[in-house]
Amino acid sequence: MSLSILIIIPLLTALAVIFCRNAEQVKWTSLFGSVAQLAVSGVMFFQYNALRKAGEVAQFVFEEKHTWFSFMNINYHIGVDGIAIAMILLTAFVVVAGVLVSWNVSHLTKEFYLLLVLLSTGAYGFFISLDLFTMFFFLELAVIPKFLLIGIWGSGNKEYSAMKLALMLMGGSALVLMGLLIVYFGSAASCGAPTYNLIEIASHRLDFSTQMFAFPFLFAGFGVFTAMFPFHTWAPDGHSSAPTAASMFLAGISMKLGGYGCLRVAVYLLPDAAHEYSWIVVLLSAIAIFYGSFATMMQKDLKYINAYSSVSHCGFVLLGIGMLTKTAITGAVMQMVSHGLMTALFFAAIGMIYERTHTRQVEKLGGLLKVIPFLSTIFVIAGLCSLGLPGLSGFVAEMTVFQGAWQRPETFYRLATILGCLSIVVTAVYILRASGKVIMGPIVDEHHTHLSDARWNEKLASVILLLAILAIGTAPFWLTDLLNPGSELIMNQLTAR
Amino acid sequence: MDMNFFILMKPELLLTGLIFIIMFAKIANLAENNGRFLILVNTLLVLNFVAGFFMNQEGTLFSGMYITSDSMAFEKNILNGGMMLISLMAYDWMMRCKNTPEYYMLLLSAQLGMFFLISSGNFLMFYLAMELATIPLAALSNFDLDRPKSSEAAFKSIMSSAFASAIMLFGLSLMYGTTGTLDFAEMQMLVTGSSLQVLAFIFVFAGIAFKLSLVPFHLWTADVYEGSPVPVTATLAVISKATFIFVFMSTMFTVFANFFMVWDKVVMISIIATITIGNFMAVRQTNLKRVLAFSSIAQMGYLLLGVASTSVQGASSVLYFMLIYVFSSVAIFAVVGLIFYQTGKEDVADLRGFYKNNKLLSWVMAVALFSLAGIPPTAGFFGKYFLLTSGAAKGDYIVLTVAILNMIVSLYYYLRIVKAMFIDKSENDFERISVSPIVTVSIVVCIAGVLLTGMSGEVYEQIKSLFLASN
Amino acid sequence: MSDSLALLLVPALPLAAFLLIFLVGRVYFPKFSGILGTVIMLATTVISMATAYKYFFVTGKVDGVYQHLIAFKFTWLPFSENVSIDMGAIMDPISMVMICVVTFISLMVHIYSLGYMKGEDRFAIYYSYLGLFTFSMLGLVLSTNIFQIYIFWELVGVSSFLLIGYYFDKPSAVAASKKAFIVTRFADAGFLIGILVLSYYTGTLDFETMIARLTVPGSELTAITTAGFLGVSALTWGLMLVFMGGAGKSAMFPLHIWLPDAMEGPTPVSALIHAATMVVAGVYLVARLFPIFAISCPVGLDVVAYIGVFSSMFAAIIACTQTDIKRVLAYSTMSQIGYMMFALGVAGYGGENGLGFTASFFHLFTHAMFKALLFLGAGAVIHYVHSNDMRDMGGLRKHMPVTHIAFLIACLAIAGVPGFAGFFSKEEILTAAHNSNPIIYWCAIATAALTAFYMFRLYFNIFWNKEYHAHHSDSHHGDDHHHGEAPWSMKAPLIILALLSIATGYIPFGNFVSSDGQALHSEFHLTSAILPVSLAIGAIIVAMLFYRKKNAVPDKIAGTIKGVYTGALHKFYIDELYLFVTKKLIFGIGGTIAAWFDKNVVDGVVNFSATVGENFSDTLKKMQNGKVQSYAMYFFTGVLGFVLLFVFLWDKF
């Protein structure tokens, strides 16, 4: 199948949205587009599995390559492996849920959906790119929609957050750009001519000094996107100000761009540098994990809680990547998928609660289980997923990361892993604190006694995400089967010195 | 005079013809009816633009005083196109203007100067053309005769440029003194790099840098941009800049080619200063036109990156970016002009709530601004990326870092405008801006250019082939 | 029915019950959910009993040794080639005993709850949670893989959380559920690290492989014993961390603080989770890894023993002072689990040395019966009185005769009075302790006496002492007192369990459960029983004197040992200490620092750079003073600057 369809569908959807006449049409068009995308992603997943089963050994399948700027060796080059497919599936799920959750956006509905769809285009494009330029193109494509989504439809200190987010992400992509240029010109020595071709660069290993030079830029740059400590500060403000769907996209998809980039570009292309720098990565991610969870503890706003916990959870992604063992890398990708789904669900739940109660302050909420049982249940399940309850995706991913991380025998790495393990206790503390207050306990505000429970679209959105979470949580083997060849290749790259 | 003369000088001759037609129209009182006159002029401009694509030859005239090449022809086409777009976008304003023929005569004279400037092969020609390109524009700045700001802008423009060109002329005289020639090709051979020549070079550089508004020669820019009528500002920001960057590039590559060791450093310092100061100056500006002025200063810094790389890729990136810059800027100035002449609003803060009643214009403005900021999928992304690539190819990572980090700053003030339009709420609604069909055409062309120039690799390849052929 | 299908059904049926009731029943047939759950549970119980019977009497024994059979197993989450989380079901004596206990007690609780929970708003939810818990617990005991046990470990934790927090609008219940979850979660983090340590060196997560590799000398065993951290071998670290998980779930000191609070849950839940099944998971875990402990890491086993016996005594002392009847029972549970724990701790591997192992499981088995009975009885009392406080009770023997008799039987059983189940199991433990460690033995004896004392303090306070008068001042509970003792659904489990609290003692447990699978015939030494029995009876008499009639003696005695009494009454301030350390020190200070750092340093840097940028911009703006002459000056200065730099300074570089 043609992989470009993954970009074409959202673009067509966007085009159709532009020509829609009223809000209803816009919503249904977007829903249709996103569901179609989900279906295509699903088909792709099965086709991929079938190909692999049939003995396909190519690293990336469904490759497509068109010359874009021949002189600079820039190609529109796309293809996927298992990791990319996992990310695409994640995106597709979150997009459908995001579209459904935003069903009652009444202010500038058309623009809202247009930007959502554009944002998802960026994510899809990023995940399927095999050309660094194409990748960067899609990476930056996703920045501005976020700014507008937060700025126009956000709440609270939205201008500040939107600006901060846009500028920090731009800073991240500036660093990535530096790194890409270094890689590009560095590849001249190993590949014959400068190239952006990911496969080619990987197969002709870059020389050591280039790697060492480029790695900090690339890793820090992508690190900004994935809210790595200390570049995470856009995340809490951005998430909390964003409208529900945008929070879902931000935390569920956008932060994963960074993680995927770290893995696919920084680690895969610069394996020797990754070895050299891995202690820094591990140090930063261990700090992020622990620090994020402690910072979460002090938050009063539900979205801030989830935002900081996202910082902590994305720390696991980087921890897994930084450990440079196959299991840990698989775990990191699983954590990306899992966190994407889980945090999207969490933000959806928070958003739906906020829509009803008009507050996100923990102390102003209470006993919601009695009035809105469905939403409360979703909230609790998302929370439980966040704290790593078995049967839900978070557990599987975190355990894989831990298991992989423990394979590094050095004391420093062990301590980082132990810190990670202990952080799940802290996670439990803040999740239970929040849900204990918000969902359980007595009703605080008498206005909250007459809230209506979830509508069909909200239920559908939650259920879709929940199903994905359960699919990973109860039967993780399909995901590991999907991811393992990919992480094995990265591992080969890392071990072949 | 053989046919060759007409073919080689075709762009200039066409322009001269145009000027004469307008002059006759004026004399023959054909210009009484503004509408009809404008249609005539715009049609002619379109034809002129189209004619630019045919029968282009490379060659020299007047014993090397006049040179033309494919890349120059392309540059002239960009200028023609830009001029046409500005003329179209200024249609609404023109309709209300009194002295339209004079406006066009001055404008086209300036353009003629620019053409000669581009094609000049001798410093005499260079100087003459430069003055021809400057003085009419200064007069044009005063075109809103009754607006004090307009005359102040004109005053600042003419005074500063007179001063700058005088200093440049002094440099030229020293160049002449040390080499004994004014011809580019001959001078190139004779440049030795003596201290006096370095001094002379810096004077000349300052003169051109003034036109390009490089820091610290940039201070006139904001004031002149703010005061001038919007179409004139657009011309200054787009056409003039496009010309001078090209001229800067060709002089640096030819006359001062042996001077590379010096001018490279000079340019590097200018790039850092220009990008940083230009961007930071823009951060706290309140007037929309001033923001754009400083943004154009910063953009020049990025363009210099391509010049400094002294490679085919750099040169073609410069031209490519220039093309994109024309599209983006004209689109922005079109919107700014519409707003300014219909509501009198010219502050960023005044744009609050603009989106509500002017959806398409807001998007136009936003897309064009994103193009300037270098955000995909607009062409500005590609342009900037290629410039940075060519900068990196040279290996100046410090300059590159400054340039890349400054993209964040620039994004800030572009987003400030976007924020004002889309996000900020205002108490009273922003009135609906009416757009006439001709202006719409201009805007549509610009936006199409902004969106398509980058996405198709063809344009860049085409520009690249111009330089490859001539090298 | 094949074993694998049966063992698949055993956890699957409760899971099905959970899903069915939670997704469908809750909405469409809330009233019927209880019956549905109970029926499914009955089926599960029958299947598990049948499977256990088949195992013990037909298939399990080969050459006189009970085998470890794997009923089924599949890879659930592969980590690498050899290391994977498998889901499966193991059949060996301890897992078979456990599934019987779990399903049976669960069934009793299901039946009991039909009456006890009748009319509750979230009746269906309650049953679905019971299903979830039973499923998790069964999955736990059937685990073939140490990670599988961890998974179900967490799941029982969460179902316990849900059930404790069942009365979710009661802040104390919410707090208790949080506390239970977080404390056990903390322990589980240790468990997890322990798993990582063990799996790293053994290269497997499978119980059998792991045990084989760590008991038989080989490269793995060498590696794990030579590697160390802080002077302790990796094996000991691993086992101790795993034991930490067990201690957390089994409420061993110092991780016991959640258990008393967990009594905020509905009483039948306390009977099921916090008395009979979940809390013994720690014992089960240690038993599961027992060969490793016993053969390769005797130090670890000692730790288990000492923590067990200390917890046991510690809890018994506190239990003597509490007035909330459920809390008394909770501490008694902790004490009894301590018994089981140290029984494992004093045991060795194989033969006579393994007596402690057998005794521990025997006690686990009998304790499940009488402790469930005690809780259910207490539940009936609470149902009647609407109070948990024994000071509100007294003289209830006439009001609720069935409960009274059942409760008495349970008290006698737990006190270790001969003839009742507890006597037999406790004697075995004491014998095992006597054989190995005198300190533990004497502590255990003392604890046994204390146990008898506080149980009968409880008994007399509830059923004797002052005459019962309904507290009519408690107006909204007032009218419920007409309903009599309890419905049959509640009485029937009491009766069944009372019978079993006597009968289970006569099972020759050593035949079935032993450390190495071979039958163990422990001899019953009358002489060794004399001391504990007489002490127990003495303690009962003391309790009778103190509490049968209301008198001032207890207060006087409390007054004379004021320090100890107040300490015990306040649970020796462990809670406060924890609260201080966690809330104030770790979370308070850590959180405050993190939040401060985030707001001021990380965010501060970003905002500061923005401010710096703006200030820089403002400064630059001042260059632009609007005067064309100053522009010219800047221009010329720029030219001069370049000239200076390039004409005069250039060569200097």
Place this chain on the structure above:
Amino acid sequence: MSDIGLGHFLIVSTMLFFIGIYGFMTRRNMITMLMSVELILNACNINFIAFNKFLFPNQLDGVFFTLFVIAIAAAEAAVAIAIIINLYRNRKSIDAEDADMMRL
């Protein structure tokens, strides 16, 4: 006359150049500023002619250049004065310091 060489001319022209620059920066009258520019231009003219005469006597480049510069200076002055007049009409002042409406 033979002792008056290129150096003298250059000294004069340089002085003129700097006087012009000084005048441009300090004189507040717009017309005087314009005159200062003329001074600089004349400095250049002297340069061109002097160089032509002393260094490259066999060409006319410098002389021609001077002619063009004079012409352009005239044009520039014309436009500048027109602008100044217009400014005066709007502002009633030809003080360069007053033309600072647009700043910062």
